[in-house]
Amino acid sequence: MQEMLSGVPRRAALALALFVAAMLAMPLFAGSYVVSVLVVVLFSAYLGQAWNIMMGFAGQLSLGHALYVGLGAYVSAALFVHFGLPPWIGMLAGMAAAALAGSLIAALSFRFGVTGVYFALLTIAFAEFTRIVFNHFGWVGGSSGLFLPVANLARDDLVNLRGSPAMFYYILLALTLCALALGHLLLRRRVGFYWQAIREDQEAAQALGIDVFRYKIAAVTLSAVMTAIAGALMAFYDNNLYPDTTFAIGRSIDIITAPIIGGLGTLFGPILGAFVLTVLSETMTNLSSAIGINGLKQWIYGATLLAIVMLQPAGLWPWLRARLRLDEAKR
């Protein structure tokens, strides 16, 4: 606790406490539609946080994070459907699969000197390759999808992950706050400083004696494992899985836009970015179904991304933080 709070400005701690309190109370007042939108926000926030560890902290650009979502989702769901294994145990198996995939991809790439843009494209290649494999993998339903028995919504069953959106909301809120705390801790520990050194200048980091290869693999693996947790939850929330949506490159891109818009490498950026983009996207969906023009929603979404990257290229959170005077540390 002492370590958690050291160096956090008073105003920031207060603002965070207010935010957490508001989020905890939200399902008591909000309708089911708002809760379901907030579930989407939290999925996006948590996935953004997971991705941010790899790119924001350690500077390794992944454009294929849907791979780890898909592995977490498919492994836990298939074990549940075929063997009746409880979701939380299946989730562990999914995390192990993602850890294996992530460390393997990272080890292969970094061993062979694949970095930067090339590494990003390699992550796309692995994700797309896996998507097509799953499309032809009959045991998990192939391209016609894998379905979980629909939940009985009368009572929340936390053990079997069958229940209302509000239950998933609280699980995801807990995860997001854990990820926030984890990020905060990591940035204060040796490993966080090593990652940032690698991000800023890999050769200099190596010259200082940092085992660049090992720490880069660690960042990718941690990010993959965290992503797989969200994948498993997503499987039990949606109750259906299709390779073309679960492993889609569009999902990978969605995962990375929120943290970039919010502020790459910042702790709260992914959460803010998820709120902004999900609310924008929901509003546009409602608006465009009222107007009825195909594609208008995506156009405005694209235009907003363009506006943000032109006006606030470092992301919205650093700007908002300065506005709210949250970073005036009492050092």
Place this chain on the structure above:
Amino acid sequence: MLTYVSIIVAGLLTGCVYGLMALGLSVIFGVTRIVNFAHGEMMVVGMYAVLVLNQKLGLDPFVMTPVIAAGLFVGGYALQRGLVNRYIARPEHEQFLLLLAVAIMLTSSTLMVFGPDARNVQVDYAYDSYEIGGVLVDKVRLLAALGAVGGVAALWAFFRWTRTGKSIRACADNQVGAQVVGLDVKRLYAVTFGIGAACVGAAGVLLLLLVDVQPYIAADFTLLAFIIVIVGGLGSMPGALLGGLLVGVSEALSGFMVLPSLKSMFSFALLIVVLLVRPQGLLGRRA
């Protein structure tokens, strides 16, 4: 046996068009170091332009190739001048987001104007083919390949012999040096982006004879162009062509021998193998 030869020939011919498409991406990256994430989207815009001109004026797609290429040159030039130039020295993720936003806006614009349905262009020689020693060759495929080869040859001549072409190569080799000797690097970058757009536009026209167009195929072609240039070597002109041919043949063979829906899996497998064995690509230079 002859069936296989026919399929390989068809793959090679399609591969020529893929090569021209990927060449655009490769030229842009080789000179400006920007990865054009809106590449397939630019191509789809060109394809719809062909469709409209064909329906309104009844022009043959081949005749329109230079027109569309010129149109996309102007578009690419303007995009680089107005938008992308400010991001030349920015971090990769900002460039990515910028071009992603452009890609989303292009795709949704085509969706708004033309709707989600797949469309194609009708020519009266669509089903003609030649038989050469038992090997069947589609007429449209042959014409498309010849067009693509012509485009590549023109580009090669441009970079080899014209003053602007040489200046662009100078920028690619040494940006600071080019600035020191008084070259207008920003203008040359815009010209390069225009050339890249023209390549992919021309490839789009030729490809429209072989595939249907709908707004969402854009992302698939962006990915395909990535695969090809990485396999051949980002920034290498012959590499883009070789990559195009390889992917064309691999798609044709896997579509015939295994399953059409698995053909892109083989392309991704090819990409993974090349990246791990020879990260700079088959004909690329070590950075």
